Amino acid sequence: MRFFNLKEETMSREEIRQLQLERLQATLNRVMRNVAFYQTWFKENNVLPNAFRTLEDLPRLPLITRETLARNHPYGMFAVPLREVVRLHPNLPNVGSPFVIGYTKNDVLIWTKLKARGFAGADMTKNDLVQVYLDYSLFPGAVVAHYGAEELGACVTPLYTMPVEDQIALMQSYRTTVLICTPTRAMHIVRYIRLNQVDPKSLFLRTVLLVGNEMWSSGMRKQIEDTLFVDVFGNYGVPEICTPGVAYECQEKAGFHINEDHFYAEIIDPETGRVLPHGEKGELVITTLTKEAFPLIRFRTGDITTLLPDECPCGRTFVRMENVASRSDELIIVDGVEFVPAEIASVLSSIENVSSHFCLNLLREGIQDRLEIEVEVRPSVFNDKLGSLEALRERIEEQVYRNIRIKPLIKMVEPKSLEGRERVNDLRSEG
Amino acid sequence: MLRIANLYSRIGKGEILKGISMHVKKNEIVTLIGANGAGKSTLINTIAGLIPAWEGEIWFGEEEIGRLSPMKIVRKGIALVPEGRQLFAPLSVLDNLQLGAYPWLRRSTQGVYAEMLEMVMELFPILGKRTGQLAGTLSGGEQQMLAIARALMSKPKMILLDEPSMGLAPRVVEEIFGVIDRLRKKNLTVLLVEQNARLALELADRGYVVETGQIIMEGSSEDLRQNKEIERAYLGKAYKEIWE
Numbered sequence: 001m002r003f004f005n006l007k008e009e010t011m012s013r014e015e016i017r018q019l020q021l022e023r024l025q026a027t028l029n030r031v032m033r034n035v036a037f038y039q040t041w042f043k044e045n046n047v048l049p050n051a052f053r054t055l056e057d058l059p060r061l062p063l064i065t066r067e068t069l070a071r072n073h074p075y076g077m078f079a080v081p082l083r084e085v086v087r088l089h090p091n092l093p094n095v096g097s098p099f100v101i102g103y104t105k106n107d108v109l110i111w112t113k114l115k116a117r118g119f120a121g122a123d124m125t126k127n128d129l130v131q132v133y134l135d136y137s138l139f140p141g142a143v144v145a146h147y148g149a150e151e152l153g154a155c156v157t158p159l160y161t162m163p164v165e166d167q168i169a170l171m172q173s174y175r176t177t178v179l180i181c182t183p184t185r186a187m188h189i190v191r192y193i194r195l196n197q198v199d200p201k202s203l204f205l206r207t208v209l210l211v212g213n214e215m216w217s218s219g220m221r222k223q224i225e226d227t228l229f230v231d232v233f234g235n236y237g238v239p240e241i242c243t244p245g246v247a248y249e250c251q252e253k254a255g256f257h258i259n260e261d262h263f264y265a266e267i268i269d270p271e272t273g274r275v276l277p278h279g280e281k282g283e284l285v286i287t288t289l290t291k292e293a294f295p296l297i298r299f300r301t302g303d304i305t306t307l308l309p310d311e312c313p314c315g316r317t318f319v320r321m322e323n324v325a326s327r328s329d330e331l332i333i334v335d336g337v338e339f340v341p342a343e344i345a346s347v348l349s350s351i352e353n354v355s356s357h358f359c360l361n362l363l364r365e366g367i368q369d370r371l372e373i374e375v376e377v378r379p380s381v382f383n384d385k386l387g388s389l390e391a392l393r394e395r396i397e398e399q400v401y402r403n404i405r406i407k408p409l410i411k412m413v414e415p416k417s418l419e420g421r422e423r424v425n426d427l428r429s430e431g
Numbered sequence: 432m433l434r435i436a437n438l439y440s441r442i443g444k445g446e447i448l449k450g451i452s453m454h455v456k457k458n459e460i461v462t463l464i465g466a467n468g469a470g471k472s473t474l475i476n477t478i479a480g481l482i483p484a485w486e487g488e489i490w491f492g493e494e495e496i497g498r499l500s501p502m503k504i505v506r507k508g509i510a511l512v513p514e515g516r517q518l519f520a521p522l523s524v525l526d527n528l529q530l531g532a533y534p535w536l537r538r539s540t541q542g543v544y545a546e547m548l549e550m551v552m553e554l555f556p557i558l559g560k561r562t563g564q565l566a567g568t569l570s571g572g573e574q575q576m577l578a579i580a581r582a583l584m585s586k587p588k589m590i591l592l593d594e595p596s597m598g599l600a601p602r603v604v605e606e607i608f609g610v611i612d613r614l615r616k617k618n619l620t621v622l623l624v625e626q627n628a629r630l631a632l633e634l635a636d637r638g639y640v641v642e643t644g645q646i647i648m649e650g651s652s653e654d655l656r657q658n659k660e661i662e663r664a665y666l667g668k669a670y671k672e673i674w675e
Contacts, residue, residue, distance in 0.1 A: 018434055025450065025646060026649050053436075084659040104659065
C-alpha cells in the first residue's frame with residue numbers, strides 16, 4: 001500500500017481533530033480580520049470566531065451557497081490582496097452562477113501535494129507514464145492533475161486536444177501506464193475499443209484515474225476495468241474549492257478518503273440544513289482549513305453522499321465518503337460541461353417565437369454524449385416557409401452554444417405537446 | 432507531546448490569550464511568531480504555570496497540567512528560559528547551574544545532576560571555562576547560553592524559549608540558534624518564541640502566527656515562509672499598500 005506521506009495520512013483520530021480545530025480557529029480568525037464579507041457574516045449571526053471551541057460548534061454558522069459566491073463575485077470573498085494570488089480559476093462566462101477562485105503560491109503547492117497524495121493512493125509511482133486526457137482550458141483540475149503526477153516523479157504527456165482514436169494510438173506507441181480523464185472520456189475509449197475491436201492487450205495501461213465532477217457508478221468502473229484490463233480509481237473535488245483534491249480513492253476501492261488535514265467535512269439534511277451523524281446520507285458541506293486566498297466556511301457542495309465511520313483496511317485514518325450518487329441541485333453534466341436547466345430557460349426566453357416550455361434529453365450517440373432540447377414554438381412558425389423554421393433552429397442552437405458551450409440537437413414541437421413530460425430525461429445508458 | 436485547546440489567560444483586567452489551540456509533537460521545534468504584545472510570551476508563561484490559565488486545557492503527554500504550580504510543571508519535564516535571561520547575576524556560573532538542577536540535588540539523585548552537568552558542558556564548552564565567573568559579568572551571548580544551560584539542568588523533555596535572540600549581535604544569535612538546533616539531536620522538544628521570524632522559521636519545523644491573543648495562521652515553516660502576509664508583516668519583504 002503506497003503513501004505519499006505516511007505520517008500525515010495515518011495520524012491518530014485525536015491528532016486529526018486537534019489539527020482541524022487549530023486550523024479551523026486560525027481560518028476563522030483570519031477571515032474575520034481580512035474579509036469584509038465574513039466580518040458582516042459573523043456580525044449578522046451574532047457570533048465571534050472565538051466562540052468556536054470545538055469542531056461541533058461549526059453549525060452555529062449558516063451555510064454558504066453558490067449564490068453567496070455569485071453575490072460577492074469577483075473578489076468579495078478573497079482573503080488576500082490580488083497581487084498575492086498566483087492563479088485564478090473562473091468558471092466559464094455566462095455558464096452557471098459566476099465565481100472565480102484564487103490561489104496563492106502556497107495554495108497551489110498544497111493542492112499539488114494533495115493530488116500527489118491521491119495518485120500515490122492509487123499506486124502511481126515515478127515509473128509511470130501518465131497520459132492526461134483532459135481539456136486544460138475547460139477543466140482547472142487538469143493542470144493540478146498534471147503537476148500532482150509530476151510531483152510523484154511520473155512522466156506526464158498532456159495530450160488533451162486529440163480525438164479518442166489518436167489518444168489510443170499514442171497510448172500504444174508510448175506505452176502509457178496511467179490515464180487521467182473524466183468518466184465520460186474513459187467511456188469514450190471503452191466504446192471506441194469495443195466498436196473498432198482494438199486489442200486492449202496492445203495497450204500498456206494499468207490504471208485509469210477518474211477526475212472531474214461527473215457522476216459515475218460501480219457499473220461504469222467495472223466496464224472500464226474489464227475492457228481495458230486496468231484498475232480504476234476515483235478522485236473527488238469541488239470546483240469552488242479545488243477539483244480534484246478534496247478526496248481520493250485508495251487501492252481498497254471502498255470510498256474516498258477526505259483530506260481531513262485540509263478540509264472539514266459535514267453531512268447535512270439538504271432540506272433542513274441539520275447536521276447528520278456519520279453513516280447517514282445527505283449533502284456534503286466542506287470547510288477549508290488551509291486555503292489562503294479563498295477560504296470557504298461551510299460550503300454546500302450539492303453532492304449527496306455518506307461519510308463512512310469505520311476504519312479503512314489501507315491504514316489511512318482520514319474519514320471516507322461514498323462515491324457521489326446524486327446532487328441536491330439540478331446540475332447537469334454533459335461531456336464535462338456543467339449547467340442547470342434554468343440557464344437553458346434563460347437562453348430560450350431571449351429568442352422570439354419560442355415558448356418557455358422545454359424538455360432536456362441527455363442522449364448517447366455512439367461514443368458521444370448529446371444534449372437534445374425539445375422546445376415548444378409558436379404555431380405560426382410551422383406555417384412559415386421551411387427556411388424560417390430552419391433559421392430558428394439554427395438560432396436556438398447558436399444561442400445555446402454561445403451560453404452553455406454545448407452544441408445541442410434541437411427539436412421544435414407544437415404548443416402543449418410537452419405537457420406532463422419530465423423537464424430532464426437522462427437517457428444515457430451505461431452500455 | 433504538548434496539546435493546548437481554547438486557552439484563555441489574563442494579566443490584570445486585560446484578556447491576553449483569547450482561545451489559543453496548538454500542539455507540539457515530540458522532538459519538534461515549533462515557533463510562535465507575532466508582533467510585540469501579541470501574547471506569545473504570555474502563552475509560554477501560561478504553559479510554564481507562571482500565569483494562570485483562566486479557561487482551556489493544557490495537556491503534556493497524558494496529563495492535564497493547566498492548573499499545576501510552576502514547580503510541579505518543571506518536575507513533569509517542562510523548563511522555561513525566560514525573556515531577558517533572568518540569571519542570578521551575583522552568583523557564579525556553577526551556582527546558577529546548580530539552581531537549575533534543584534529537583535536533582537538530593538543525595539539520591541546526584542547521579543542525574545552529574546549527568547546533566549556533563550551534557551551541558553559538552554553543549555556549551557565556553558561555560559566549562561567560566562564555571563567560577565559571576566553570571567553578571569558574562570557577555571550577552573554567554574548569559575543566554577547559561578540561561579539555556581540552567582533550564583537543561585532540570586532534565587526537561589521540553590524547553591520553552593522566550594526571545595533567545597533579544598539584544599544579541601547577529602553572530603551571537605546564529606551561535607545560539609545553532610545550540611537550539613543541537614537540542615533537537617538530544618531528543619528535546621522546543622517551543623520557541625521569537626521576534627526574528629526569519630531565523631525562527633529557518634530553524635523550526637512548524638510555526639504559529641499569533642495576533643492579539645489569537646492564532647491567525649499555522650503551518651510548516653516552509654509554508655509560512657512562502658506566505659506573503661507573513662513576509663509583509665514579519666519578514667520585512669514588502670510594504671502593505673494603502674488600498675489593501
